[in-house]
Amino acid sequence: MALTERIEIGFPGGQRVDAELRGFRIQTDQLVEHGGTNAAPQPFDLFLASIATCAGIFALKFCQARNLPTEGLHLRMDWQGHKTDPAAAQAVLRLTLPEGFPDKYRDGIVKAMNQCAVKRTIEQPPRFVTELVSAE
Incomplete structure (x- = not known):
């Protein structure tokens, strides 16, 4: 049985990348040394x-x-x-x-x-x- 989950990705500015999944917003950012503001975990951190x-x-x-x-x-x-x-x-x-x-x-x-x-x-x-x- 195939399961389908759709994750919508948005780009709110800077190095921020957000994901929408099942009504939740998961926010990510990059470290300051990678051009981000370190305001949220990096995608790999979430992994x-x-x-x-x-x-x-x-x-x-x-x-x-x-x-x-x-x-x-x-x-x-x-x-x-x-x-x-x-x-x-x-x-x-x-x-x-x-x-x-x-x-x-x-x-x-x-x-x-x-x-x-x-x-x-x-x-x-x-x-x-x-x-x-x-x-x-």
Whole structure:
């Protein structure tokens, strides 16, 4: 089944690029040294945040579905980028479990985090098509 999501992009000025998706406006900018004003995250920052937050929601839902405590649950992602070879980059997700987290769920929460749709999409990348459309 094909899912279609339309994201509309606007250019409000300077180095700002905004996206409209499902009634939300996602604002981006560039760092000052790249000609921006640093008023919003860069698009790549949002990409990285989407990986971490997606893994995080799967960890949270895992705990909630089992009535496990989430106080103290913490996730950190370290991104080790590579300027010339994106395949050499690495995202390291480090989940801190709440005190007293049952050992029997340790493998399960990792498996749950690995079901993150963002991660799975990167691992099996989609095709990208760029088309030019004449102004109407």
